[in-house]
Amino acid sequence: xxxxxxxxxxxxxxxxxxxxxxxxxxxxxxxxxxxxxxxxxxxxxxxxxxxxxxxxxxxxxxxxxxxxxxxxxxxxxxxxxxxxxxxxxxxxxxxxxxxxxxxxx
Numbered sequence: 587x588x589x590x591x592x593x594x595x596x597x598x599x600x601x602x603x604x605x606x607x608x609x610x611x612x613x614x615x616x617x618x619x620x621x622x623x624x625x626x627x628x629x630x631x632x633x634x635x636x637x638x639x640x641x642x643x644x645x646x647x648x649x650x651x652x653x654x655x656x657x658x659x660x661x662x663x664x665x666x667x668x669x670x671x672x673x674x675x676x677x678x679x680x681x682x683x684x685x686x687x688x689x690x691x
Contacts, residue, residue, distance in 0.1 A: 608647040609654045609674060611639070617655070621678040625651050627671065634666040642670050652677045 630645030638659055646654045651674035658671040 608643065609649055609651040611642070612653045612655060612675075614655045616653075617675065622653070622675040623678060624673055625676050626674045627657070628674065630670045630672060632668050632670075634661055634663065634668045636668055638668065638670060641668060642672055645670065646672060646674065649674055651675060 626649070628645065628649070630641055632641040632645075638656070642654065642656055653675045655673045655675065656670060657673050658669075660669045660671075661667070662669070
């Protein structure tokens with residue numbers, strides 16, 4: 587029984603270790619204070635009644651990026667469509683961040 591339990595715990599830890607988080611929203615001005623690389627621009631469409639932030643978060647959840655910035659928000663009232671333009675960014679570790687990460691293992 588202990589063997590099965592320990593194998594299950596090992597398998598669960600491996601699965602959770604490989605998971606990645608969805609990109610987080612940041613202010614565009616934050617890009618001036620770090621080492622960011624723009625990776626993509628995407629447009630996300632949804633119902634005009636939907637919350638802009640929820641639509642954007644849902645649209646980027648499967649993207650390979652660290653952060654996103656909302657660039658433009660457009661509404662098509664005739665079609666009842668909300669269009670959110672988003673830029674995706676990756677953050678590169680600075681020398682100080684890299685040194686700390688190296689010490690932590």
